[in-house]
Amino acid sequence: MTEPKIQIKHLYKIFGKTPEKVLPLVRDEGMGKDELLEKTNHVLGVNDVSLDIWPKQIQVVMGLSGSGKSTLIRHINRLIEPTGGEVIIDGEDVLAMNQTQLRELRRNKMSMVFQKFALLPHRTIRENVGYGLEIQGVGEDEIARRAQHWIDRVGLTGYEDHYPGHLSGGMQQRVGLARGLATDADILLMDEAFSALDPLIRFDMQSILLELQNELHKTIVFITHDLDEALRLGDNIAILRDGAMVQQGDAQDIVLHPADDYIRDFIKDINRAKVIQLRALAKPLEPGETPPEVPHFPANTRLEDALLPMSQAPGQEVLVDGTDGALLGRASLSDAIRALHE
Amino acid sequence: MWESLTEFPDLGRSTLSTMKKAIDAGFKGFSRTYGEALENFFNPLLHFLVWFEKLLINTPWPIILLVIGALAWLGSRSWKVTGLSVLAFVVIGVFGMWEDTMATLAIISVATFLCILIGIPIGILMARSDRAQTMITPVLDVMQTIPSFVYLIPVVMLLGIGKVPGLIAVLIYAIPPIVRLTNLGIRLVDPDVLEAADAFGASPRQKLLGVQIPLALPNIFAGVNQTIMMSLSMVVIASMIGVRGLGVPVLRAVQNQYLALGMMNGLAIVALAIIFDRISQSYGKRLQAYRGQGRD
Structure with a gap:
């Protein structure tokens, strides 16, 4: 497992005259941005942000x-x-x-x-x-x-x-x-x-x-x-x-x-067709089930590229392969359409 | 009753007079004790000033004209400015003011050089520290507004009549604009650009020399221009305490009501001012040639 390149942990930034003094109000009492501004005239810039950047x-x-x-x-x-x-x-x-x-x-x-x-x-x-x-x-x-x-x-x-x-x-x-x-x-x-x-x-x-x-x-x-x-x-x-x-x-x-x-x-x-990938739709096959005779697609295929082939495939479904080549499961056109309209 | 309201309750004549006498005596004492030391301190400056004046006066006039022309061309890159500058000097020479003009040129050059030498570092200091700015600004205000004759008194008491006190009087009057405009120029540098310099790890020195001063240069140059103009305007007053140059005949004209003499020398000062102004302004404009041509 690689380490994150940048780790941000519980970062707070408050702008104003005495940020240290009002920090506990935000950190321990959970005061929000508007309330902080109104009560103490300090601006809450960053509120408890933690982020690992890989x-x-x-x-x-x-x-x-x-x-x-x-x-x-x-x-x-x-x-x-x-x-x-x-x-x-x-x-x-x-x-x-x-x-x-x-x-x-x-x-x-x-x-x-x-x-x-x-x-x-x-x-x-x-x-x-x-x-x-x-x-x-x-x-x-x-x-x-x-x-x-x-x-x-x-x-x-x-x-x-x-x-x-x-x-x-x-x-x-x-x-x-x-x-x-x-x-x-x-x-x-x-x-x-x-x-x-x-x-x-x-x-x-x-x-x-x-x-x-x-x-x-x-x-x-x-x-x-x-x-x-x-x-x-x-x-x-x-x-x-x-x-x-x-x-x-x-x-x-x-x-x-x-x-x-x-x-x-x-x-x-x-x-959504540009963002959602087949990976999200793939349903694993039943144990022992033989894969149907339909085209295979990589898991990172976006729906915009997959919809047409799916509609033309037998049974209007395709098989989804993971990045390592292993079969992830099947994806059907109706699932795809549902994902687009959620 | 009414009298006590119209007459301001001042300290009283005798108290005030004792006070003034005490201050005068104190300053005279100071002047007696340190006057000579101060004079020795300024001696190298005096020698330089005398040497430079002699150099200008003794150099054959065609060479001076050539140098003026060359400087005008280097500064402005314009034949019009160059031609008119040389022509103005020719006219000045024809009307018999060559030597006085050279003397004035000498003191103006030295004064401007010293103003830059002293003024720019002070301006940088002011730009870097708000505290320095709040302390120095009122001093500059006083220097610019106090009537010149008032500070001529202590200067003359300390150093006597001569070139150096004259130069100091010019400096006091002419230094504020370059200090102010250096400060302003550095403070006006785009904070986004400074942030970028910070983000790339520039040290304070790298920021000052690589970003702040180059970007403030047009403003600093406007300050140099102002300094030249203001030292020229001090020429007549400086002549009262023994500085040679175009101010001397003007002073004589004032005292004796010589209209033509006053006008001629006055116009020569104006001509010098215009020449310096045009050359330094067009140089300043060339410094920021990278601006403005952008297509937005």
Whole structure:
């Protein structure tokens, strides 16, 4: 069993004059966000969030604005100091680090991509992409070489000597992504990285990210308020509301078993056929039963791709194979239709 | 009864006069004790100032014109500004004000250099600490608003008449804008960009030199421009305590009602001001060439 790359344990963040004093009200008496604001004039940013983030996965943290998701991600590199709780990265307690250790952590182990790009306007694209390396103290030639590599990878070849102000939003965020990747850090923090882009460009950027992730296998924490984006990118999804964790699981879990009405409301408009996989429908065969003569499909086939073949299969059912090749069970068209309309 | 309301109950003439006398005596004592030490302290500055003035006056005028033209071109990259700058100096020379202009140029250059040297670090300090800002801001306010003649008194008492006290008077008046604009420029740097620098593990030094100062540079440069303008405006007052230059004939014109002399030298000061302003402003604009051309 692998260890989680990042562990967040019972994290609290309260904004205000004396956060430590009001922390017990929230932690021990369970005071909510609105009540806390009214009674003590403190804002509850993060409320008892625990989250294990596994290596080489994209962990999406989703929530509407004000749900504390951007506050949460800033605790991972301690751009924000928590009021209570723990953050552990590769077994090391981030909150126990002094300034020097913290800088080393930020330089070598993680990088960040921002919603508003936050590029350095006075530096060229090449210099922006090489920024993290320059901070690390890498030599000039090495910076130029590695920056060029990432500029090429995000498709900005030819723009090396332009300034960020000359580029469109989508291109600027490619620079942001290249800057984040150039340091070769294990962890990539993406704070609503694609939210400021228009839908088509956002879709492009998601594709670039997925493509890169396929070969880089980084641990990515991705913040978004967009459910479609969360479902498309996330290996795991955590949903926050008012600073508290409402539900975590993979996309299918959340769509098939929403924890409460808040999430049910969230998912009501999505295309379920794109999320639900045959795995969720598979019913094991009776012991001793011979499998019927029908087509086999892998368990991770999405319903949108499976519906047509299922309708054409004899008896309108198919067999589902697990990732290890073992037979998981059978799935019928009527089950599929029910799953889509729950 | 009525009299006690119209007359403010002040400390009384004799008390006030004793008090003032005591302060004056105290300062005179201070001046006697430390005046010479202070003068020695400022001696290198005086030598430099004299050397620089002589250099400007003794350099053949075509070379000066060439240097002016080159500086104007390097600063503004505009033939118009370069041409007009050289032309203005030619006119000044033709009207017999060359030597005074060189003397003024010398003190302005040294004053501006010192203002940058002292002012930018103070501005950085103010930007980094709110406490420093609350302490320094009122001092700057006083420096900018107190009538120059008031601080000329102690300066002259301490250092006598001459170039150095004149330079100090110019500095007191001209340093606030560069301090303020350095502070403002650094504080106006986009917090998102600073957060990004933090997220990549930049040290405070890396943030200051790599992000804050470069991004504050247009504002810092506006401060340099203001400093130059304000030191030029002090030229006449400085001439009252023995600084050579265009202020001296203006002062003479005021005392003797010489209209033409006053106008000519006054206009020469204006010409210098406009030249410096245009050159430094267009240089400042070039510093932020990366802005504004964006397609949004």
